[in-house]
Amino acid sequence: MPSRTLAASSYMQYAKLRSEAKYNLAASGVMSYPLAELPIKLEDLEINGPTLYGYEPLVERLAKLNGVTTDYVVTAQGTSLANHLAIAATLEPGEEALVEWPTYELLTTTLQYLGAKVRFFDRGLEQEFRVHPEEVERKITPQTRLIVLTNLHNPSGVLIDEATLCAVGEIARKNNARVLVDEVYLESLFEQRPRPAIHLGDQFLVTSSLTKAYGLSGVRCGWVLANPELARRMRLIHDLYGVNAAFPADLISVIALDHLDRVAVRAKQLLNANRPVLDTFLRSRDDLAYVRPQFGTVAFPKLQNGSVDQLDRLLREKYETGIVPGKYFGEEQHFRIGIGGDPEMTRIGFERLGKALDEMGQ
Numbered sequence: 308m309p310s311r312t313l314a315a316s317s318y319m320q321y322a323k324l325r326s327e328a329k330y331n332l333a334a335s336g337v338m339s340y341p342l343a344e345l346p347i348k349l350e351d352l353e354i355n356g357p358t359l360y361g362y363e364p365l366v367e368r369l370a371k372l373n374g375v376t377t378d379y380v381v382t383a384q385g386t387s388l389a390n391h392l393a394i395a396a397t398l399e400p401g402e403e404a405l406v407e408w409p410t411y412e413l414l415t416t417t418l419q420y421l422g423a424k425v426r427f428f429d430r431g432l433e434q435e436f437r438v439h440p441e442e443v444e445r446k447i448t449p450q451t452r453l454i455v456l457t458n459l460h461n462p463s464g465v466l467i468d469e470a471t472l473c474a475v476g477e478i479a480r481k482n483n484a485r486v487l488v489d490e491v492y493l494e495s496l497f498e499q500r501p502r503p504a505i506h507l508g509d510q511f512l513v514t515s516s517l518t519k520a521y522g523l524s525g526v527r528c529g530w531v532l533a534n535p536e537l538a539r540r541m542r543l544i545h546d547l548y549g550v551n552a553a554f555p556a557d558l559i560s561v562i563a564l565d566h567l568d569r570v571a572v573r574a575k576q577l578l579n580a581n582r583p584v585l586d587t588f589l590r591s592r593d594d595l596a597y598v599r600p601q602f603g604t605v606a607f608p609k610l611q612n613g614s615v616d617q618l619d620r621l622l623r624e625k626y627e628t629g630i631v632p633g634k635y636f637g638e639e640q641h642f643r644i645g646i647g648g649d650p651e652m653t654r655i656g657f658e659r660l661g662k663a664l665d666e667m668g669q
Contacts, residue, residue, distance in 0.1 A: 316413050318636075328623060328629030330652055332644040333644075334647060335519060337573075356554040360542045360545075365382060365528070373503050375532055381532075385524075386491040388545075394417055396544055397487070402450065404418050404451070404455055406418070407455065408429050409637045426446060447482055456475070457488070463606065464492065464602065468501075490504065492519050495578065516529035528556070585606060592608075594668055595610060606646075616632060617667065619642070628656050628659040
């Protein structure tokens with residue numbers, strides 16, 4: 308019998324098994340929001356309920372949050388499953404996807420598992436991690452059916468402005484392709500968040516969740532925004548994976564969405580406390596090349612000399628500090644650092660990162 312190639316994400320194995328540290332700069336989202344701070348009583352929850360093709364109150368709130376009608380919303384267990392559904396609904400095996408580089412590894416792993424051919428266009432450090440539509444147009448082929456972006460960029464945190472997205476969308480339209488935009492980090496702009504890219508045309512699909520910006524990873528509240536015909540196809544594909552969502556998680560998600568301003572206050576406080584620490588650290592290092600992200604929870608500096616793997620080992624073994632080596636995003640001289648953690652922990656983590664870099668430079 309024919310067999311499918313094993314889908315194995317080296318990044319997810321790293322994230323699950325090796326990313327924890329006392330001073331954790333590896334986490335890319337805001338630290339977990341405590342359940343006790345949401346107005347939830349045990350009697351508000353039930354084990355079973357009418358999830359079916361999305362729990363209706365949850366779908367309604369996600370539609371309102373994103374300025375769309377409910378038939379555009381597909382609920383999913385986190386952004387990763389949302390991306391899986393979006394890709395499965397838009398690409399047939401053997402068709403081509405054009406993906407940004409550097410990229411979030413799980414996107415390419417999922418594409419390859421689903422049988423797509425993967426090509427890349429560059430949005431690297433030399434381009435300040437920006438998307439240049441002319442580079443997309445140069446790399447697209449008649450076989451391309453999906454262009455894949457992250458906004459804010461994972462791993463650099465750089466924003467794609469709406470004019471650039473519109474230009475990429477026009478390139479896709481002319482080539483009979485779609486554009487998938489993973490916007491999970493865009494949520495960390497909070498009240499400054501631009502409108503989701505779905506509003507730029509039906510060639511766009513958007514994925515996101517409450518995980519990174521709000522610290523609500525445990526409720527697995529993810530979603531896809533797509534035109535109704537494509538959204539219906541995703542719901543049917545989802546039958547093969549999750550069948551029904553965990554109803555208590557959907558109930559908690561509804562309550563969280565009803566009090567999202569409260570959740571956002573804490574997240575903004577963390578990021579506002581930690582961003583100056585990141586900025587001061589980057590400005591102090593002539594052994595790093597970097598783009599300072601204006602928004603979001605991550606940065607992606609480049610080590611000018613030496614080995615990032617050596618830096619990673621030194622940090623863990625001597626300084627109890629975690630980073631994410633850039634090889635998981637296709638750039639071995641880079642590393643990703645996060646600023647969504649406890650401020651005191653984050654401050655000490657950056658101090659220890661600086662000491663490790665000094666030690667390597669001796």
